[in-house]
Amino acid sequence: MSTQPTQAADAAVATVKRYIDAFNVGDAEAMAACFAVPGTILDGMAPHLWQGPTAAKDWYRDVLAEGEHAGASDYHVTIALTLHADVTGDAAYVVSPATMTFKLKGKQVTQSGATFTTALRKVADDWRIAAWAWGKGQSAL
Template sequence: MNSSDPMATVLQYVDAFNNGDSKAMAALCADPMQILDGMSPHVWQGPTACTDWWRDVCEEGEHVGASGYRIAVDEPRHVDVTGDHAYVVVPATMTVNLQGTRVTQTGSIFTVALGKMGTQWRLRAWAWTKGA
């Protein structure tokens, strides 16, 4: 994959998430950005959506005793590109240490809308649908 492939940008974002690198995640996001997640307050939007969401993930993790978040994605169900717009849907598995026990959430879906900024794809919105 290369920078002309929106899936490559999604994988870079997942890699940044897995490394806890909020700056790298934010660098892959467009302005404005929107996030829809199962964690309250459920919606983040605007130019700081990515960093605000990560801050809330860390705060929630501290509150419930969660750490070591990792996402693994499967083969995409959709990588649809129309001009400078793309829609990516990938099945995903998340693992997390929850109060000292490794927990796996299977059957999740990571859905991402991207836009091309110059020659680079940027996430414009994403949604996480929890699995089992």
């Protein structure tokens, strides 16, 4: 439940969806445009924490490097119906179930049951992701 009108929560959720859409097409610039400066990312991939003004680009660079090293490619994330979209003033908290698919050495892998949790800040007239965390789900070949 949102502490402000649904319109504010919808706008915050829309920013999260823009970020995921940018990730799905490999657009690091568009991902960074969804981020507040500085930003923070907490992920299951080492080194697990990215912070600062270039956190989104640094994380994506490391995703591509790790993917190349492990033989992973074709990442795609789908977020389901938002579980929480809470807005208080210029702060928002959005939690969505997520599924990620990718190829690992040519075999399709599905990671279901993941959670994509974001904290957002209102910057000018738009929402920006200040931090996100990916809670891994179960992977199946």
